[in-house]
Amino acid sequence: MGMIIDLEPIKCNALLTDNYVGRLAYIADHEPHVVPSTYFFDADQGCILCFASNGHRINALRKCNKVSFQVDRIESFRHWQSVQVHGTYQELAGDRAKECLKRFAEGVERTIDHKNAERPHFLSHFSGRLQEAEMPVVYRIAVTKITGKSVENFT
Template structure:
């Protein structure tokens, strides 16, 4: 197992769009899959969710971890773990970032495998205040990565 250089960690984040968000709620750890878009220039991970358990927990305890993997086999994988803080976006900024999220995730998907998921197309209709999901970013404080490439 070797450490990934920071540039390789960023590339793994940029090349994917599904990771695992870890957070604390009622003194219990939770880990859930989450669609995301990596904002390299801002050193943050952009996400959204409906109001509920996750968002309520993140508002109370903003410290989180986020993990992204590329796994081909048990002898060929890379993994990045990010530690950071939840930051909720509101108003016009949230609307702009939600649009940026949808476009960015679609671009990542197009580059990865030409898949056309239907869930992205509904964002344009959800930009009304009463229907807006909670848009948030994870501001990255620390990022580490590991890899294994043993082909023997």
């Protein structure tokens, strides 16, 4: 196996841009929780856009807004890259939430098209949900730090 090295910032950003599923880590009731989450990395705004229904995750994030978000590219034990984002949960509302939900949907769609991956069924529901009174909770993770690791011989 090659040596594990730090991933350059440009490669960290590329890994975040080229994917749409990561793991959100947060604290609830003094316990760590990690959940998979669909996301869009908005490099221009320095944030990760996400959404969720009201529930455990959102209630916890409202109480403790410091989070981590991890995205991996794993081909094998000897070929992988991993990026960890530290940031702050920021809930969005009104027109700002609708705008970001639309940007999220379009960004995820572009990423999926670029990867020639299967399109998740939830994307087709966004146009209707943008008009509904009961929108999902739209939030961003304002990035404070990004770090990454890679196996040295990863290509």
